[in-house]
Amino acid sequence: MAQRGGAQRPSGGGQGKICQFKLVLLGESAVGKSSLVLRFVKGQFHEYQESTIGAAFLTQTVCLDDTTVKFEIWDTAGQERYHSLAPMYYRGAQAAIVVYDITNQDTFGRAKTWVKELQRQASPNIVIALAGNKADLANKRMVEYEEAQTYAEENSLLFMETSAKTAMNVNDIFLAIAKKLPKSDNNARSCWMLQVITFKTGETM
Amino acid sequence: MAQGEKHHLSNSKLNDVDEYGFERPSDFRYESYEEFMSKYLTVLTRRARKWSHLLGAKETVGRGMKVKRYIRKGIPLVHRGKMWMEVSGARKKMEAHPGYYKSLQDLPLNEDLMECIRVDIPRTFPDNIYFRDYKEGKLGSLKNVLVAFSNHNKEIGYCQGLNYIAGLLLIITKDEECAFWLFDVLTTDLLPQYYTPDMVGVLTDIRVLESIVKEQAPLIWKHVAHYGITWDLLATKWFICLFAEVLPIETVLRIWDCLFYEGNKILMRVAVTLVVSNQEKILMSQEFVDIIHCFKTIAKDEDALNCHTFIENVFRVTGSFSRARLAKLREECEAQIKAEKDKETGGKSFASSCVTSLTLDA
Numbered sequence: 001m002a003q004r005g006g007a008q009r010p011s012g013g014g015q016g017k018i019c020q021f022k023l024v025l026l027g028e029s030a031v032g033k034s035s036l037v038l039r040f041v042k043g044q045f046h047e048y049q050e051s052t053i054g055a056a057f058l059t060q061t062v063c064l065d066d067t068t069v070k071f072e073i074w075d076t077a078g079q080e081r082y083h084s085l086a087p088m089y090y091r092g093a094q095a096a097i098v099v100y101d102i103t104n105q106d107t108f109g110r111a112k113t114w115v116k117e118l119q120r121q122a123s124p125n126i127v128i129a130l131a132g133n134k135a136d137l138a139n140k141r142m143v144e145y146e147e148a149q150t151y152a153e154e155n156s157l158l159f160m161e162t163s164a165k166t167a168m169n170v171n172d173i174f175l176a177i178a179k180k181l182p183k184s185d186n187n188a189r190s191c192w193m194l195q196v197i198t199f200k201t202g203e204t205m
Numbered sequence: 206m207a208q209g210e211k212h213h214l215s216n217s218k219l220n221d222v223d224e225y226g227f228e229r230p231s232d233f234r235y236e237s238y239e240e241f242m243s244k245y246l247t248v249l250t251r252r253a254r255k256w257s258h259l260l261g262a263k264e265t266v267g268r269g270m271k272v273k274r275y276i277r278k279g280i281p282l283v284h285r286g287k288m289w290m291e292v293s294g295a296r297k298k299m300e301a302h303p304g305y306y307k308s309l310q311d312l313p314l315n316e317d318l319m320e321c322i323r324v325d326i327p328r329t330f331p332d333n334i335y336f337r338d339y340k341e342g343k344l345g346s347l348k349n350v351l352v353a354f355s356n357h358n359k360e361i362g363y364c365q366g367l368n369y370i371a372g373l374l375l376i377i378t379k380d381e382e383c384a385f386w387l388f389d390v391l392t393t394d395l396l397p398q399y400y401t402p403d404m405v406g407v408l409t410d411i412r413v414l415e416s417i418v419k420e421q422a423p424l425i426w427k428h429v430a431h432y433g434i435t436w437d438l439l440a441t442k443w444f445i446c447l448f449a450e451v452l453p454i455e456t457v458l459r460i461w462d463c464l465f466y467e468g469n470k471i472l473m474r475v476a477v478t479l480v481v482s483n484q485e486k487i488l489m490s491q492e493f494v495d496i497i498h499c500f501k502t503i504a505k506d507e508d509a510l511n512c513h514t515f516i517e518n519v520f521r522v523t524g525s526f527s528r529a530r531l532a533k534l535r536e537e538c539e540a541q542i543k544a545e546k547d548k549e550t551g552g553k554s555f556a557s558s559c560v561t562s563l564t565l566d567a
Contacts (some may be wrong), residue, residue, distance in 0.1 A: 029365065030324040048331040051324075053366045053450070054441030057497045072494065079321060079365040081402055088437055 016066030019188040021181055023071045024090045026114045027099035028107040029078030032133040035164035036099065037075045040174055045165050052077045055089055062171075062178045069178040071095075072189070090118060094188065095127045095177050100148075102132045102161060103140040108148065115155055127180050129158035129173055136163040224282075225376050225454055226335040234507075241511050248513050253281045260284070265291045276466045277516060279459050286378035293465040294394070295386040306382045309353035321363050322351045329368040336372065346381045347372055353385055354392075361392055364400040366445040373449050377458070387465070391447075395469050399444070405539060407444045411437050412538035413531070414476045422481045424488060432493045439500045443476055451504050456512040463516075470531055474523040478515075479503060481522055 025033040034049045034056065041060045056075040061068055074089040076082070090096060096118055100111040111130060118128055130152045132143060145161060152159030158176050162169040183191060219239060221229050229235075252275075259266060259275060266272045266288065280288045290296040299306075326348050330336040339345045350371045355362045370391065374384035392399065398406030415436040419426040429436070442450070447464065448457050452475075463471040480487070483503040490499040509515060 029321065030328070046331065048327050050331060050450075051328045051365050051368065053369075053445050055438070057438075057494075059494055077365055081364050081404065084403065085437065085441065088435060 016068070017183055017191055018068045018070060019181070019183045019191040020070045020072065021094040021178075022074070022092060022189050023095040023097065023177070024074045024076065024093045025097050025099060026076055026086065026090065026118075027078060027131075028101070028104075028110040031078065031099045031101040031104070031107050032164050033078065033097075033099050034075050036097070036131065036133060036162060036170055036173075037073055039164045039167055039170045041073070043167075045167075054082070054085065060174070062175055064175075064178055067183050069181065069183075071174065071178075086117075087121065090122045090126075092189075093122060093126060094181060095129070096122065097129045097131050097173065097177070098157075099131045099133050100143065101134050102143045103134055103137050105142045108132075108143045112151065115157065119155075125182070127158070127177055128155075129160070129177050131169075131173055132159075132161040133164060135161040135168055136165050222334055223454065226333045227330070227454060228332045228334065230332070237507050238510065241507070245511075245513055248279070249281065252279055253283075256281050256284055268292075273466065276462050277520065279513070279516070280462045282377075285458065285462070286380070286383060289377070289387055289461070289465045290383055293387060293390045295383070295390045298389065299382060299386040306353055306385050309356045310349055312356045314352055314355055315362075318355050318362050319352070321365075322348065322355065322368075325363075325365060325368045326351075329372045333372075333376075335376065343372070343375050346375050346384070349381055350375065350385050350388060354388055357385075357389065358393060360402075361400045364404075364445075366442075367392070367400060369446050369449045373457070373461075390465070395464065396447075404445075405542060407441065408437070408542050409535050409539045410444050410473065410476075411440050412542065413473060413534045414440055414480070416534060416538065417473070417477050418480050421477065422484055425480060425484055428488055429496065432496055434493065434496055438497070440476060443479075443504075444472060447472060448475060453505070453510045453512070456509055456515055459512045459516050470526065470528065471519075473531060474519050474526060478519045478522045479509075482508070482518060 025037060027033050029051070032049075034052050035045060037056070037058055038044050038046070038049065041058045052075060054077060058073045058075065059071060060073065061070045063069075074093070076086055076089050096114075098111045098114045098118070100107040115128060115130070118126060130148065132145070132148050148161075149159055151157075158173070158180065160169045160173045160176070162173055164170060181188070219229075219235050223229060255275065259271075264287075266275075272292075276288075276292070290299070326344055329344075329347060335343045336347070337344070339348075347368065351363060351368065354367075354371075361367075367388075371384060371388055374387050375381070378384045378387065396406055398404075398409070400406075415426070418436075429439075448460055451457075452460070460471060460475055483499075486503060487496065487499055490496045503509065508518075
């Protein structure tokens with residue numbers, strides 16, 4: 001079993017911590033939540049991504065310098081009717097990506113509502129990122145970059161415009177979240193040290 | 206399929222699109238499917254003969270033990286759409302309202318609702334060859350049915366997931382008006398609280414499933430609870446989509462045969478069976494992630510694919526399962542949900558009033 005904490009951790013090894021985080025995607029229907037996840041997890045894009053019912057669950061790992069961050073991703077359904085189901089997905093989440101579609105002003109309004117709901121209902125330390133998706137459709141833009149950026153700054157959100165279609169900023173936004181997440185036991189779903197295992201089993205470093 | 210053809214077929218002679226228009230996925234297990242089909246075709250041939258004998262020159266079958274047995278063993282595809290119309294009462298509704306379906310399409314629809322439907326149309330069954338084109342394919346019909354229904358049932362309007370149900374009805378009936386009336390029977394008569402804005406029917410049935418599992422397979426219930434997994438994470442899509450897009454298509458259709466004849470109890474029977482008969486696999490999954498994954502896998506494995514034995518198993522595992530018991534469980538679970546909700550909204554309305562005043566201050 002993995003050991004928690006790291007009292008006897010030898011310093012300077014090549015391997016580091018593995019931390020597991022729960023991340024939820026929220027946002028209006030058809031803004032591209034599932035497409036962002038599909039791009040991030042499988043590197044794929046489908047022009048017509050099936051509408052998500054309930055929620056979909058996927059995992060993906062990103063490597064920072066000395067930490068491996070494993071995301072447990074809940075990709076939720078967007079329709080307002082499913083709103084009452086959302087709390088079970090964001091409950092206990094350490095991170096959230098609130099997605100809107102840059103070609104649709106209403107979806108930006110809806111994103112703001114999600115941010116508000118997270119700020120008052122989710123864990124107080126939750127890291128929230130705002131993603132303005134469909135950035136490849138810049139000629140149909142309805143939400144200005146500056147407007148969203150200002151809003152994000154005012155609310156201490158990470159912010160990027162993304163395109164699941166071209167892969168622009170998709171890995172980056174997950175990576176930025178991974179960097180911002182505090183990597184300690186009390187914050188992650190679980191964290192453990194690889195080095196402790198090495199130390200205990202072999203005593204050789 | 207004839208024995209001589211078998212070798213031929215296992216060299217991937219099986220069409221890469223199935224008889225309903227769905228493209229077989231890249232990881233489709235042709236060999237196990239062929240093995241299943243070689244047995245199932247014998248069943249299908251026998252059922253086709255029995256059904257043509259049962260029907261004779263008649264259009265309808267009425268009700269009774271024999272019909273129930275026949276339906277549980279599967280309605281042959283050629284009769285399926287028509288029989289669904291008959292046994293569910295959809296045909297009677299349709300005949301009682303001539304011209305009604307057409308008239309619904311001319312009514313103006315609330316723009317938000319229209320937008321919800323519009324974005325979901327091209328995202329319905331993108332892996333089905335009939336759902337790629339508005340003119341030639343079924344996308345136009347799908348839109349017509351969903352729009353007409355939103356005008357017909359204002360309380361439900363449109364709920365994501367209904368697109369798959371309407372889509373499948375169109376595939377089987379090949380007729381918009383029939384699909385519309387079957388859709389109406391499902392959402393209004395068979396599952397009256399599933400698609401309403403509070404979706405309380407779905408939430409209730411998930412809770413009922415949990416309580417049956419807790420009683421019938423306490424080890425599974427404990428195991429799932431131990432990893433902090435709630436049953437809504439596992440079973441929401443099962444109930445909302447009536448297993449469409451969850452189980453293999455042939456299995457879904459066999460379930461729907463029973464659904465239209467016997468009512469919504471079959472959904473609970475199937476859900477319980479899926480869980481209980483996979484006890485070993487579920488208990489072997491030792492992490493949160495593995496359990497979630499396991500529940501996805503059991504809906505797609507060979508047991509789920511083999512629709513005939515699957516349905517037999519459903520009735521064996523759930524045995525005699527009285528309507529009264531289900532009704533009582535539902536009543537209890539719904540009361541629980543309502544009580545929790547009342548408690549929550551007490552807190553929530555306070556929170557949102559704080560937010561409102563903050564916004565006003567800003």
